[in-house]
Amino acid sequence: MTNVQSASLGYPRIGENREWKKALEAFWAGKLEEQEFLQTMKSIRLKHLKLQQEKGIDWIPVNDFSMYDHVLDVSFMFGLIPQRFDSLGDKPSLKHYFAMARGSDNATACEMTKWFNTNYHYIVPELGEKQPVLVHNRPLEAYLEAKQELGIEGRPVLVGPYTFVQLSKGYQPEQRQQVLDGILPLYVQVLAELQAAGVQWVQLDEPALVTTLPEEDLASLNLIYSELRSAAPQLKLMLQTYFDAVEYYPAVTQLPVDGIGLDFVHGKADNVRALEQHGFPQDKVLGAGIIDGRGIWRADLNSELNLLETIAKQVALDRVLIQPSSSLLHVPVSTKGESKLEPVLLDALAFAEEKLDEIRILKQALQQGREALQQEIDIAEAAVKTLNQSLHRQKTHVQQLVANRHEEPSSRTSPFEIRFDKQQEKWQLPLLPTTTIGSFPQTTEVRKARQSWRKGEWSQERYQTFIQEEIAKWIKIQEDIGLDVLVHGEFERTDMVEFFGEKLGGFAFTSGGWVQSYGSRCVKPPVIYGDVEFLKPMTTEETVYAQSLTTKPVKGMLTGPLTILNWSFVRNDIPREETAFQIAFALRQEVEALEQAGIEMIQVDEPALREGLPLKKSRHQHYLEEAVLAFKLSTSTVSDTTQIHTHMCYCEFHDIIDSIRALDADVISIETSRSHGELISHFEEHTYDLGIGLGMYDIHSPRVPSVEEMVSMMDRALSVLDHKLFWINPDCGLKTRGLAETVASLDNMVKAAQIYRKKSAAVLS
Template sequence: MQTHLLGYPRIGSNRELKKACEQYWTGKIVLDELLKTGKEICKQNWNIQKEAGIDLIPCNDFSFYDQVLDLSLTLGAIPKRYNPIAEDTTKSELDLYFAMARGYQKEGLDITAMEMTKWFDTNYHYIVPEFYKNQVFKLNSSKIFNEFEEAKNSGINAKPVIIGLVTYLLLGKEKEEGFDKLDLANALLPVYFEILEKLQEQGAEYIQFDEPFLALDLSEKAKETYQFVYKQIKEKFPKLKFILTTYFEGLKDNLALATQLSVDVLHVDLVRNPEQLDEVLNVIPERLSISLGVVDGRNIWKNNYEKSLEFIQKAKEKIGSERVFIAPSCSLLHTPCDLDNETQLHSEIKNWLAFAKQKVNEVNALKELSEDNPEEKFLNDFEENKKAVESRNNSSLIHNQQVKQRVSAITEKDSQRKNTFGIRKNAQQNILNLPLFPTTTIGSFPQTKEVRTWRAKFKKGELSAQEYDTLLKKETERTIRWQEEIGIDVLVHGEFERNDMVEYFGEQLEGFVFTKNGWVQSYGSRCVKPPIIFGDVFRPNPMTVYWSQYAQSLTEKWVKGMLTGPVTILQWSFVRDDQSRSTTCKQIALAIRDEVNDLEKAGIRIIQIDEPAIREGLPLRKSDWQNYLNWAVESFRISASGVEDATQIHTHMCYSEFNDIIQNIADMDADVITIECSRSQMELLNAFGDFKYPNEIGPGVYDIHSPRVPSKAEMVDLLLKAEKVIPAHQLWVNPDCGLKTRHWEETEKALKEMVEAAKEASALFVSQDKLQNHWL
C-alpha cells in the first residue's frame, strides 16, 4: 500500500508567492528573486510531505500563476498576438507567461489577456487555452523537467503531475470555426511523447495524468479520444507507471471507459462520490491498482478515520493491499496551508479542522492504521480523532432552533416579488430617471496600501474606532465626489471598510468562524480567506446600512447598496457537511433578506446582490443540475423579494458560461444583471440575446483582471456588439467586476474612457433614431 498526493498549495504558508509576483510585476524585485521564491516554496512543500511519510510526492504542481497556463506555455499553445513578446530577446519566458495571463500594455504594445474561467465547480480560475484549426504544438518550456530534477536532487521520490491531454483540450476553446478541438489530439500527442521521454530519461517512475473530465458527461468522440490517447501513450512508454486521476465527481457512466484505459493506477474521489467504490471494485481489472481519495481536498474538516478505514479495508479485501493507494480526494490546492498558523481560533472548533499540512499527516496515518499492527502513536491518533468527531457531532455551538424553524416556515410567497418586471421597471424609472446606457461600477474601488494599513492598525488597536471611521469616511467621500466628477450615473461607496466580499459578511453573521492565515489561491496572485460555516446562520444586526446611508447622504445621485448573495457566500466558504447545502443556503438567504429590507427602509433604492458563484455551483453532471438550480434560484429570490416594486435589484455574475442555465438566470428575476463579457469579446452575451432575456443587463466592457487600460473606441465597439444581441434600452455600461485589486491610476483612466464610451454610444443611437422603446 502506498500514499501519494495529487497536489499541494503553492502560495506558501505566508503567501510568499503572491508577494513575490506582485513585487516582480511592479519592478521591485528581479527575475532571479522571483524564481528563488518559487524554488523555496517547492522545497518547503516537498519536505512537509517527505517528513509526513508520503511515498509519492507530486512535482510540477507548483505554478507562478496557473497550472493550465503552464501547460499551454509548455506545449507552445501561445496565441500569435504574443509574438512581439515571445520574439523579444530582452523578455524572459515568465514575461511572456504573465502577459498571456494579465495582458500587456507597455512599450507601444497593447495586447489583451487570455480568457479566464472557473476550474470546474471551484472558486479557482484557470487561463483558457486558445485553439485553432491545424494548430502546431511544440515543446516550449523546461519547467516540468527542472522541477523534477530539483525534487530528485532534494531526495524526493517525485511524481510529475501533468494535465491529461484530453482534459487539456476540453478545457480550451476553438477560436475559429470549422473544427473540433478534440481533432488536435494527434498534433498534441508527439509533444506529450517528448515530455514523457525526457522524464523517463531523468528517472521518473510514476507520472500522474489529471483527467477530471472523466467524471463529467462525455461525448462519444471524447470517449474515443481517451481510448486512442492512452493506448498510444502506454504502447510508447510501457515501463512508465501512469496514475490517472479523476475528482470532483464519480465516474458513473464513464466507469467502464476509465477502467479500460491503458494506465496503471486509477484515482477516484470518495469524498464527492463514496458510493462509487463498490462499483469500481466490482469491475476493476487485475492489471489496475486503485487510489482511494478519502481525505477531503476541498474542505477543512478533520477526516473521520473510522469511515475512511472502512473504505480502505474494503479495497484491501477485494483486490489486495499491494494494489491500494491512499490519497486526498483531489489536489490540496483548494485548502489553506497550515492549521498550526491559527493561534486565535476557538479551541473546540479548531479541533474539528485540518488544513493541507494536517491532511498530509492524515493520509499517512490512514495507511499506518490500516496495517495489521499499527504503532501505538497511530492508535493514539485514532482515539483522538474519534473524540474530535464526537465533539463536533454533539457540540452546542452548532444548532439554533429559531433559525431552523424560520427555514422550515419558508413559503412560495417569500420568493416572489410583488409584481412582474414590466410593472417594476416603470415604477423604478419614474423614481430613478436613468439615461440610456446608464453607467455604474460593480461595487469595490481600489483598496490602496493606505486603506489596508488603516484596517491592520485598527485590528491591532493602533487606531481607535472613531479614527478608523473618520479615515474611511474621507476615502468614501473622495470616491463619491470623483464618480460625480466624471459623470457615472449610479454610484457606489467603494467598500473601503470591507476586506473580502464574503469574509466581510461572514464576520457579521452567526454560525461563521474566521482564520487569520487560511488563504487559498483564487487566481494568479489573488488569494481569498474563506469563512468557515460551522453552525446555523443568522444576522444579529444590520451589516451595511451605516455605510450605504452615509454614502447616499453625500450625493443627490443614486448610490447602490452592495451585498453578497447567499449562493456565493455558501460557495466561497468552507461549508459544514452535517446538513444539506440547500438548508445552509436558505439560512444565509434569510439573513441577506433582512439586510435588503433594512437598506430599503434606509432610503437605498438600488441594491446589488452579487451572485458570481451561481454557475460554478452547478453539479458536474447535468442530471443533477435541476435540484441544485431549484434551491439556488429560490435562495436568491428569498433574499431579494421583500422589497417594493420601485426598489431596483441588481445582481452580478462573472467568468461563467450561461447558455445552459439562461432560463434559470431569468428565473432569478433580478431587475438588472451585470456579467463578464470583455475577455470573450461579448461572446457570453449571445446566450442572453438568443434567449431574448427580458430584464436589463450590463455586459462588462473592460477587463478588470488585467492592468491594461482599454480605449474609448474599444469599449464603444463592445457596446455596438452588445446592441446587436440586446436592445439598447436594456443595456447598462460597467466594468467586468469589482475594482478592489486594481490601482487608482489605471482605474481612473479606464472609468473615464468608459463614461465617454457610454456617452458616444448613446449619442450614436439617438442620432440614428433607434430608440423607439426608450423613455424619451
C-alpha cells in the same frame, strides 16, 4: 503487515505566509530581479517537497508547483502563446507567460474561468493560431530538481490531454479530434523523455472524466492512452480523476494505464457502487482519494478505515494508494497559527499539512492494526463529535425557518414589466445608465488603516472617520466622471464574503487560512461551522452615509447566498443547500434593513452561482432550482420601486441563462470583455428581456481600454439587446486596481456611453 502506500496529488503553492504571492507581486512591481525571483520560487517549491517527504508520503508530486496557473503552464510549455503577444519577443519568456495571464500594453490577457466547480481560476488555452511545439519539458525539469536537490523520486504531474483540450478554446466541436491529434505528439515526447530519465510513475490529471461526457469520447480516450502507453512502455501511468465519481467506470478502468485515481469523498457513493458492481482490474493500482482535498474538516478516521475495508474487498491493499481526493491546492497550508479560534472549532480542522498527517495515520493503522493508532483515531472522532453536538449547530429557530422555506415569500409582488415602469418614473435615469460593480481601489493606505484598527492602534472613531473620508472622496470622483448610479466603494470590507461572515452568526475566521483564487490573488474563505443567523444590520451605516453626500442614487452592496456559500468552507454535517437557505434568510433581513433606511437600489451579487453547479448534468436542474429559490428568498420582500441588481463574472453563462432570468433581478451585470464577447453570441439567438449590463472592460488587467474599444463592444451588444434595458459597467469590482487607471478607465467608459446614447437615440426615434 499490509504493504499499503500513500500519495499526495498536489500541495498549496502559496506558502505558509503567502511568500509565493509576495515574491510574485514584488517581481511584477520591478522590486525583484528575475534571477532572484526564480530562486525564491525554487526555495518555496523545495520546502513544500521536503515537508511532504518528512510526513512520510511515498509518492510525492512534482510539477504541481506553478508561478501562476498549472493550465497556463501546459499552454506555455507547448508554445501556445497567442500571436497578439508576438511583439514581446521571438523567444518565449516570463514576459510572455505573465502577459498571457495579466495582459500587456498592446494585448488583452487570455480568458480566465473557474476550474471545474471550485473557486480556483485557470487561464484558458487558446488553440488554432499556432502549431503546438514542446518548448521545454517542465515535468522533467521538476523531477530532476527534486531528485538532485532532495533525493526525492517524485511523481511528475501533468494535466492530461483529454482534459487540456476540453478546457481549451479556439476550435469547433467537430475539430476536437484533429486538435487532439495535434497535441498528442507533444505528450508522447514529454513521456518518452521522462522514461529516458528513469521516471517510474507519472500522474496525468483527467478531472474531465467525472463530467457528463459523450459516450463516443471513450474510443478517443482509448486511442489517446494507447498511444501514450506505446510511447513509454516502461513508464507507469496514473490516470487521476477528482471532484466527483468517474463517468463510464467500466470503460475508464480498462484504459491502458497502470493506475486509476478515484475520488471517494465527493464521488464516494457512486464510486463505491461502481467498485462493488464492476470490481477493479487486477493489473492496476487504485488511488483511493479518501481524505477531502477541498474541505477543511478533520476526517473521522474510523469511518475512513471502514471505507478502506470496503475498498479492500475489491482491491488488495498492496495495490491501494491512500491519498487526498484531489490536489490540496484548494485548502490552506496549516492550522499551526490558528491560536484565536474557539477550541471546539480548531480541534475539528485539518488543512493541507494536517491532511498529510491523516494520510500517515491511516497508512500506519492499516500496516500495524487500528489498535496501534487508536489514541490518534479516537482524538479525531471526538473532535468531530464535539463540534456536531455543540450549540453552534443546534439553533432550532434557524433550522425551523429553513424547514418551512416553501411557505415564505419567494417572488416579487409585480412582474418585471410593471416594476420597470415604476422604477423608471422614480429614478429618471438616462438611456444606457452607467455604474460600477461595487468596490474601488483598496490602496495601501486603506489596508494599513484597517490593520491599525484591527490591532487596536486606531480607535473605532478614527477608523470610521477614515472610511467616511474615503467614501466622500470617491463619491466626488464618481460625480466628476459622470456616473449615473454610484457606489460607496466598500473600503470597510476586506473581502466580499468575509465582511458578511464577520457580522453573521455561524461563521468563524482564520488568521492564515489563505488559498489561491487566481494568480497572486489569495482569499481567506470564512468557515461556516454553525447555523447561520442575522444578528444586526451590516451595511446600512456606510451606504446611508454615502447617499447623504449625493443626489444621485447609491446602490447598497450585498453578497448573495450562493456566493457566500461557494466562497466559504462549508460545514459537512448537513446538505449544502440547507446552509444556503440559512444564509438567504439572514440576507433578507439585511435587504429589508437597507430599504427601510432609504436605500432603494440594492445589488445582491452572485458571481459564484454557476461554480456550485454539479459536474453531472443530471444534477444541474435541482441545484439551479434551489439556487434561484435562495436568491429570491433574499430579495422578494421589497417594494416594486426598489431596484434589485445582481452581478456574475468569469464563468460560462450560456447553459444557465434561463436560471439567471428566473432570479427576476431588475438588472444583472455580467462579465464579457475577457471572453471577447462570446456571451453576446448567445443573445443573438435568445432574447433577454430584463435589465442587463455586459462588462465593457477587464478589471483584472492594469490596461486602460480606449473609448473606441468600448464603443465597439456596445455596437455588438446593442445589436441584439434592448437599448432601454441596457446598462454600462466594468466587468467586476475595482478593488485590485490603482487609482489612476480606475479613473481613466471609468472616464473612457462614460465617454463611450455618451457617444452611444446619441446612436441609441437615433435608433429609438
